[in-house]
Amino acid sequence: MIWRGIFGGTYDTVHQQEQVLKAPKFRDERSKKCQDRRNLLSGAVSFALLGIGGLISALIILIADPYNILYEWKIQFGPGGEIFSLWEKPPVDLFLKVYLWNVTNSEEFMSGKAKKLKFQEVGPYTYRAQWKSSSKSFVHQHFFNFREVLTHENITFNDNGTLTSIPSHPLVWEPTLSEGRKESDLLILPNIALLSIADVVSKKGLFTRLGLNLIIRQTNAQPLVQMTAKEFMFEYKSTLMNLGNTFMPSWIYFDKLGLIDRMYEFRGDYETVFTGTDGLSNSGLTDTYNGSPKIPQWASPCGNINGSSDGTKFPSKIKPNDTLLFFRKSMCRAKPLVHVADTVVDGFSGYVYHFPNDTDDNGRDFEKNRCFCQEKDIEQCKPRGLLDVRNCYYGFPIALSYPHFYEADPVLFDKVESGLNPDPQKHQTFFIIEPNSGTPLNLAVRYQINMALGNLQNIANSGRFSNMVLPMLWIEIGMYGLPSSLKMRFKFYFEIIPIAQTCLTYALFASSTFGLLYSIYKLASARKHDENNPWIEDEFVLTIDKKLASYISERGLIQSNLDDEFYINYKTPLKRNIDNTKVEEVIVPIQFITLLAVSSKMSRIEDFFKIEKIGEGTYGVVYKGKNKNTGEMVAMKRIRLENEDEGIPSTALREMSLLKELRHANIVTLLEVIMDEPRLYLIFEFLSxxxxxxxxxxxxxxxxxxxxxxxxxxxxxxxxxxxxxxxxxxxxxxxxxxxxxxxxxxxxxxxxxxxxxxxxxxxxxxxxxxxxxxxxxxxxxxxxxxxxxxxxxxxxxxxxxxxxxxxxxxxxxxxxxxxxxxxxxxxxxxxxxxxxxxxxxxxxxxxxxxxxxxxxxxxxxxxxxxxxxxxxxxxxxxxxxxxxxxxxxxxxxxxxxxxxxxxxxxx
The missing domain is CATH 1.10.510.10 (Transferase(Phosphotransferase) domain 1)
Structure with missing residues (x-):
């Protein structure tokens, strides 16, 4: 308070250093003793307030838990939100490793000398993901530069606590991580076009089969062909595929075929995810895909993808017994994840998750999976460990399994002589997830793409592959650790801030205890002082008038520069008189002075009267008015100044500054500026x-x-x-x-x-x-x-x-x-x-x-x-x-x- 200066204290002005004023003189020694007593009491009260304040602050921290409030705010998805930014543009390296199954005895098998195929695993062919995001048009984009960019594009926030985006996963070739393999490697691989069309047509009528056989013989299409690794994965051209694209474009709308290329086909797809405003645990999880909470290839409940994650973020605040869902379009389903262990990665605690053993059963062993079988007869369903996903791959006979038929029915090895060696360390999927944020710390998603062929005896050049499950390739989508920048950020949020909050709470309790004890000591000292001075006549009489008689401001016109923001931190002396005795000058902020400095006129708001309101905006109201002295019609813009600290809205400052410089017949004239606290009036010329x-x-x-x-x-x-x-x-x-x-x-x-x-x-x-x-x-x-x-x-x-x-x-x-x-x-x-x-x-x-x-x-x-x-x-x-x-x-x-x-x- 300003009066504290009169009693020997300080006067603290806005944004200025406090200024010490001289304390009044006391009349005699007894006044000095009285002042000593006051100092003891003042110290006791000060430390008591410190102790009470510390105690209240500590209790507020314990009850309100600011860290949890900060955490919940950051975990929600919103523009500029930190976890949302990580989901939108994850700063991590994601790799796709592809292993191809090269056939080593193709001639012997096709000639009938060998009854089983021999395979050689060739790979890895490694591609890297460079994560990014943009807010682009809501249109599909197809890439052939092989760079996987798990984007969340055209991000639109909806009113129901969700946002909508478009998925896209282009790839970039990483030769240094491919262990000497090249995209130009020549391998013997299945002719996907021939075997797929053969499988589809084998169930058609006689004339359809005759037509296909004629084409196969004329083109000499073979089921096993030599091609480069890149062709097989991305751009293999086939005469049959060209014919299919020409005569059946609604079915085969592409003119070249590659397994990885088809896996990363997202034309027209869009996804809707939860933002967390209706529940923090679901932030970043899928609400719908292409407008539906389920994918159409499966009957309920097998097609459900609601509440699943695409791998960038899982539920927040995970408990060990929670079951998670992981969805990727190329897997043609959302797979459950179960907690199997706890671990520590780079100093962060994480939960280890696997797919459960019954995930790829088709209903033969687990009735709950019956909806994954495409056949009416349960005996016709694919063997355990093989999921029929033909409806997700254009009707082609595609089936998914774990790599090397890991945990699959042994019958799948019947027509395979060598090359497949299941190993859980190499072929099992795992996720390591930080449970508080739901962020993956490490992951490897592994699955194999096979052709599950039917009876092809009546299709030319294809009979040897009848009723065969033919492995083609397997992939590993891996994220093998967090970058240093993200580790530091997580360490700050998950370790440093909670520890700092705990230390602050203890420090506040300690300081409050000290303050209260010290105040008791001060009170005891004051009591002892009273005992030593049983009676002190207080002759201190305050003779100062506690009313500021007047103040005079020294105001000058401040010149503005159009290329800068308005002036700041301008200080004006304010003189005051108390009982006609001049006291030291103090400093006041410019907010009280500069408003008058904008205009050279000194009109008062009382010189105008309002006729009617003609407009209203964010910061004020515009009235039609009249100057009482001149009779001139004016427009009066009244600007509200609700918060002294915030000052004048920047739009008003800009308008005043610019219009002082812009005098033109076709620019409205600012006549003057009037300060009538707490309002500012801009007086303009009036137009109709x-x-x-x-x-x-x-x-x-x-x-x-x-x-x-x-x-x-x-x-x-x-x-x-x-x-x-x-x-x-x-x-x-x-x-x-x-x-x-x-x-x-x-x-x-x-x-x-x-x-x-x-x-x-x-x-x-x-x-x-x-x-x-x-x-x-x-x-x-x-x-x-x-x-x-x-x-x-x-x-x-x-x-x-x-x-x-x-x-x-x-x-x-x-x-x-x-x-x-x-x-x-x-x-x-x-x-x-x-x-x-x-x-x-x-x-x-x-x-x-x-x-x-x-x-x-x-x-x-x-x-x-x-x-x-x-x-x-x-x-x-x-x-x-x-x-x-x-x-x-x-x-x-x-x-x-x-x-x-x-x-x-x-x-």
């Missing part, structure tokens, strides 16, 4: 209405006078040309911010988002300009932009004046972009150099190729349409400037005297 209201009042079936359109456009451009010449961009041009008068004048208003710019162009936020008038470079996330954003907005306003309706009426940023693309065609590098490098650009945006601008503005003449097309050029560097607009032939006969006709719209 805004352009939006004028357009709304034009009768149905009628349009603005073309001469008035031309006049208004010319005046708006003159104002913006004036601004741009002074290195100011408006950034919020729209009809609501253009004010008109009855004499045909239009003025630009509301510079709250205006900014000064320089060379090089500064980095600005992209959250500017009302959506319908926002330039495409801003919509696509350009951090650097300048005057062309205003030109685009003027072009949109020009079109709206000509047609009475906005040209691009998007309801979201992506919808706004698509509406622009439909009219002006989708931009490419040819028409806008550098567009593909913008953060929000996606090469797979829908491709609109026609420019339909002229069809949208049939009532605009040829010169007007030419000017508008130059204002709506995609490339900002090629967009016409304000100076170029002023010189355009459209304004050859501009009439600035034409006046608007104000007509109230009939209801």
């Amino acid at each position: 209405m805004d352009l939006k209201k004028y357009l709304d009042n034009i009768e149905c079936g009628k349009y603005m006078n073309p001469k008035l359109v031309k006049s208004y456009l010319y005046q708006i451009n003159e104002a913006i040309l004036f601004c741009h010449q002074r290195r100011v961009i408006h950034r919020d041009l729209k009809p609501q911010n253009l004010l008109i008068s009855a004499n045909g004048v239009i003025k630009v208003a509301d510079f709250g988002l205006g900014r000064a710019f320089g060379v090089p162009v500064r980095i600005f936020t992209h959250e500017v300009v009302t959506l319908w008038y926002r330039a495409p470079e801003v919509l696509l996330g350009a951090a650097r932009y300048s005057c062309p954003v205003d030109i685009w907005a003027i072009g949109c306003i020009f079109a709206e004046m000509a047609t009475k309706k906005p040209l691009f009426q998007g309801d979201s940023e992506i919808d706004q972009l698509f509406r622009i693309f439909r009219v002006l065609r989708t931009p490419t590098e040819d028409i806008w150099k550098g567009v593909s490098s913008l953060p929000e650009y996606h090469a797979i945006f829908p491709n609109w190729t026609s420019d339909t601008l002229s069809k949208q503005l049939k009532n605009l003449d040829e010169e007007g349409l030419d000017l508008l097309s130059q204002m709506l050029v995609y490339d900002p560097s090629k967009r016409i400037s304000a100076r170029g607009i002023a010189a355009h032939s459209y304004f050859k006969n501009v009439d600035l005297t034409v006046k608007p006709v104000f007509v109230e719209k009939k209801k």
Whole structure:
């Protein structure tokens, strides 16, 4: 308190160092003894308050548990959330290892000399995942650069506690991790196209089989062929596949076939996951895939994927007996995970999870898995350990198992002579998961892709493979540890913060105990002091008037710089008088002074009276008013100053600063600024209405006078040309911010988002300009932009004046972009150099190729349409400037005297 200075204490001013004032003199020695007693009591009270405060703080920490509050806040999925960022763009290395089954006795087997196939495991062929994410168009993207990027694209937050994204997993070849293997290795591998089509057609009619046999013999298609490892995995071309693509495109819509390529096919897929707002434990888990809580290939409950994880994040706060779900599209199901052990990885405690033994049973041994059998007769179901997934792979006879038929029925080895050696250490899937966050610490997902063939005796060149389960390859998707940066972050969150909170709690309890004990000691000392001084007459009389008689501020006009934020930390001396005795100067913050410094006039709010409210915004209200002294009509913008510490809204400061410098016939005039605590009033000149209201009042079936359109456009451009010449961009041009008068004048208003710019162009936020008038470079996330954003907005306003309706009426940023693309065609590098490098650009945006601008503005003449097309050029560097607009032939006969006709719209 300020009065504490009068008694010898301190006066603590806002944002300043405290200033020690001189204590009053005391009359005699007895006053000194009284002061000693006061000091003892003051010390006792201070330490008592310290002890009580520490005790209360410790109890608050124990009860509220700030760490848990922080944890729950971070674990929720939301823009900028930490766990969400890890899910969106995991900073870890994910590897795909592929092992191919090379047939070593193909000639002997095909000739009948060998009854069983011999296999050689060849691999690994290793590919690395570079994790990333982007907010791109909600369209499928297919990659052939072999880089797995487990992306969560086009992330859209929904109102029901979920978000929607698009999965995509491209791959990149890692030769250094492939143990000498090359993608060009030549191997003998199954002809997937022949055997798949043979299996499908074997169940068809006689004529269909005859047709296929004819094609097989004419093309000499063989079931075992030599090809490179890369061809088999990604791009094997086959005559049969070409024929299938040509004559049955709805079934075989691809012209080349590769097992890994088909596994990573996500065309048109999208997933919806929980954000955790309705329950932290499910944050990051799948709600639906392609709009459904189950995949259509299986009957319930086998097809359920609700509550599963794609491996980036599992449930939070896992308990040891919890069963988790892991879903990957290539596995054609969500598999349960059970806790089997605890371990420590890089200093972090983790739970070890395996797939249970009954996971790949088809109902023969476990009735609950009966829905995984594709056959009506249970005896016809695939053997244990072999899951029939043909419905997930285009009807091809694909079946999944563990690598080397680990834990599968021994019957699967009947037609395999050698090469398969199951080993749980190499072939069993495991996950190690940190239980608090649900983040994987280590994982290896392993499964084998096989062909489970039927009776092929009636298909040419294929009979030797009848009723055979033919292994083709097996894969391991592995994440073998966390990067150092993530380890440090986890260590901070899971170890340091909890320990720090515990230490702080004990320290507060200790300090509170010390404070209370010391206060008791001080009280005892004060009592002893009283005993030694049984009576002290307190003759200390306070003669100071406790009312500040006056204060005088030394205020100067502060010059603003358009390229900087408003002034800060300006200090003004404040003098005070107490009982006519001059006391030392103290410091007060500029908030109380600078508001007056903005204006050179000294009007009071009492000099105006309000007539009616004409508008309302985030920070205040606008009234139509009148100056009592001059009779002048004004617009009064009242800004609320609810929090002294926060001060004036930045938009108001910018508007005051810029309008002091921008004096032009087509820019609204700021007359003065009045401080009437706790409100700030900006007094503007008054104009009749805004352009939006004028357009709304034009009768149905009628349009603005073309001469008035031309006049208004010319005046708006003159104002913006004036601004741009002074290195100011408006950034919020729209009809609501253009004010008109009855004499045909239009003025630009509301510079709250205006900014000064320089060379090089500064980095600005992209959250500017009302959506319908926002330039495409801003919509696509350009951090650097300048005057062309205003030109685009003027072009949109020009079109709206000509047609009475906005040209691009998007309801979201992506919808706004698509509406622009439909009219002006989708931009490419040819028409806008550098567009593909913008953060929000996606090469797979829908491709609109026609420019339909002229069809949208049939009532605009040829010169007007030419000017508008130059204002709506995609490339900002090629967009016409304000100076170029002023010189355009459209304004050859501009009439600035034409006046608007104000007509109230009939209801």
